[in-house]
Amino acid sequence: MSLATVMNFIVGLLLGGAVIYAIKKAVERLVLKEAKEEAADILKEAQEQFQLEEDERNEVIQEIELTAWGKVEEAHLLMEGRCTDLEQQIAERKKSHEETDKTNRGGLFKMETDLRELSMRLTDQQKSFQVFVDQLIQIKQGYQNQLHTKTQLKEEEVIQDITSQLITEANQDFENYINFAEEEHKEFAEAKAKRILGLCIDRFTKEMSTERNISSTYFPDEKVRSHFCHALKDNVAAVEEVTGCDIYIDEQPDPERMLNIQVIGYDPVRRELTRRLFEKLFKDIEKQNKPLPAEHIRKTGENLKAELLRQIKKDGDLQAKELAMQNIHPEIRQVMGSLRYRYSYTQNQYFHCAEVGWFASLLAAEIRADIKKSKRAGLLHDLGKALDHQFDGSHAVIGADFIEARGEDPEVVHAVRAHHYDVQPEADMDFLVIAADAISGGRPGARRSTMETYTQKVTGLQEISKRFQGVTDVFVLNGGRECRVLVNSRQVDDLGALQIAEKIAKTIEEEMQYPGQIKVVVVRETIVSESRQGHQNDRGGGRDNHNHNRR
Template sequence: MEVSIWMVVTILAVAAGAYFAGSRFSKKDADAIVRQADDLANKVIEDARREAETITKEAELKSKNAAIEAKEEYEREMREKKRELQNLEKRLLQKEENLDKKVALFDQKELDILKKEQVHSAKEQALAEREDELKKAVGAQMAKLEQISGMTAGEAKKELMNAMESEAKHDAAKLIKVIEEEARETADKKAKEIMALAIQRYAGEYVAERTVSVVPLPSDEMKGRIIGREGRNIRALEAATGIDLIIDDTPEAVILSGFNPVRREVARLSLEKLIGDGRIHPGRIEEVVAKSTEEVDLSIKEAGEQAAFDLGVHGIHPEVLKLIGRLKYRTSYTQNVYQHSLEVAFLCGIMAAELGINVKQAKRAGLLHDLGKAVDHEVEGSHAVIGAELARKYGESPKIVHAIMAHHEDEKPSTVLAVLVQAADALSGARPGARREMMETYVKRLEDLERIATSFSGVSSSFAIQAGREIRVMVSSEQVSDEQSLIMARDIAKKIEAEMTYPGQIKVNVIRETRAVEFAR
């Protein structure tokens, strides 16, 4: 198409040139050229028209092909969708059929259930009628039985319950007796073995100190020198030590009296030094008392360290060691508390080894259990509470603090260690010769024992014997049976444990006897 146009343009240019240059060509030639140009132009135009028609036809053909392809694509998609819809319709139909089958099955089951309910209702009605008949029959039999026995149903039931209760109590008492005997035999045997072993393995001194000390004099002449001119020496000595000096007719002896054992020891050492030196005057007295105080303080510290060393207990605070050393000059019921603490510590360690618990911890608790007695005259409260607070203050473990607090029931024992310290403390204090009990306390304990025993119904008399270690209870044979006497012994022991505080253990003997007396005439 582009070539033909250029050819037409070329011919037209030639014709125009021939027209303008007519002098060189003839008119005939020019017309010929023009005609050729017209023919060529017409031909080119015809070719262009045909080519345009061809292009138009090709375009139309392409558009038709595109429309056909689009139609085929659409028809293909529609066929696929139709196929999917058909598949979906088949599945829906199948589900509908399944649902119809299930509905039919449920309807059938419902019919079966209704039939069964009708059968069960009939059976229930029959059972109810039968139960009514049985109740009437039982009622008639009960009335007949009541008429025959002469007792109502309530009275018969009560009689049966009483018989069963009595039988149950009898069986329970026998079972309690068997169990208690077995447990007592086993426990007593084991406890006696452990305690006997502990006592055998420990032998300690327990010579008691009193509230007075006696200082021997070389001669009675020394009494005058101790008194001094107008009594100035003895006043100076009493003021410096806080201890009373008793100078009486006792030959060659001076008595030092005071409740503070540390001060009494300072006074004893000071007086011995003054007697040995011979120079007795107020200035010298103050100097000697100060020096003796330092010696006693050092002795207290060394005693605490020696106790910890002997027991193999380490890491105790220095202030606690000083308090332990002060116990050397403290007595309880004439028993030296320092020796008592060492003894309790050794006993705790031995028993702990037998029981398989921490031996060092047991020794530590035993050594510190009476720590409060070192300062109980300076601080208000029981020595167990004071000792526990001191132990807590100086970094002792909660188990040790609890054992100290609980060894006199100021706190309920909740660990094996606390119970062990209680046992060792009672064992050390209760053995013969260890302590001297006051008469008033002893008598009161006997009275309390007899009062508790006679408070039970059926007791005719009671006797506290063996220095309060045993109570014998005589019961009336008409009011108390053999089985009830076993229960009574247990109840009396429990009440004694709840109301009294005592060392060791108390044996409760309940005695029931029946005497048949007749006279031959």
């Protein structure tokens, strides 16, 4: 292809592009013109439509305004009338207040004038009063000078005497008040203590300690005695060697003392071992029907000793478990178990210590003291009674030293040491243990001496009550605190019953010695009974029976 052809082709393309561009521009101008004309028509049409809608809205608004004005016109007129009335009332009240204010101002001015006059009068009176006071001071000074001249006393001395007298009277009043408060507090404390003791005794449901000691040992019969005495010296020596107690058997006793065996020893455990050994030996003699060799006695004694020691340990552990005591030294448990064979005034000390532990814990609960420590101190308080045959001194001190050496709490040790006042009780727990010990040992029947006293008291009440005419029977109740007297209702009337009660109470107060109070109750009983037999429908008619009994 030649260059000319190419150039012609290029020129043709350029001319064709220019023509196409010109045609495109012409078409765009034509389309734009038509669009503008169409938009102008649409805008004009929209403006006309808007104008129509605006006219319609204005008409609707005018109608609504006319309707609303018609509705509120009457209310508006009423409000205008009400406002007019209120303006008139305000004007009238304003006028009234102005007149009142004018009147008050006049009164206030008058009061100010009167007050000014009164102030002037008060000033004059104050001046007169001051003159009068000065005159009184002069008169007082004159009297003081005259008094000093006549009595030769100085003012300071008189003031000191009066002050001393007032102080003395105040001290006396204070002392009287303190005494009264102490008496009142003592009465209240005593009543509260009685109530607490009564509650604790009522709450204690465990069986009381009633076991009694049997100190004598006897042969069951003369045959057994004969076999045992076949080699008396050897047998007695063997028993003494095993038990550690002294044995005395009379070779030629009186008939009434034929079966007696005297066991002499201060250790209650050794005495118990001796008693058990004799019982076992007597059974063996009855079984074999011949004398026993000394070696058999020694062997039996050793076996019983081991058995008794095991029983003591078991009793000590059981006591600690029953009272829920923790961390008790094994030696203390062992000694506690040995109290099972220790008696005081025939009361078993093993059970007595348990009672005191329970009572001490109940009392501690009532006064909010330490319950566990109080129970522990009560349980250990008489531990020294198992050791008093080995050491000199009070059992309270012996027991306190023993438990102190084995790591017991110092408060518990002090309570044990103080429960018989070997040292002065100080803490609440000390007094709780003392009270619990008294409750356990002091109730009727607990100890031999107390039982005798209680029996004498009952006998005395019965004898005094039966002295009076008309008394048929007497009952002593509530541990000797109530005397109930039955009288014959035919011999004693109501007034006579009252007089008998007063006389019995007065006689008891004069002739008997007793703690607390004794209540005398006189019972006069009247019993009336009546019986009646029903009517029978027969010719013989009916019959009524009446029976009246009076006692």
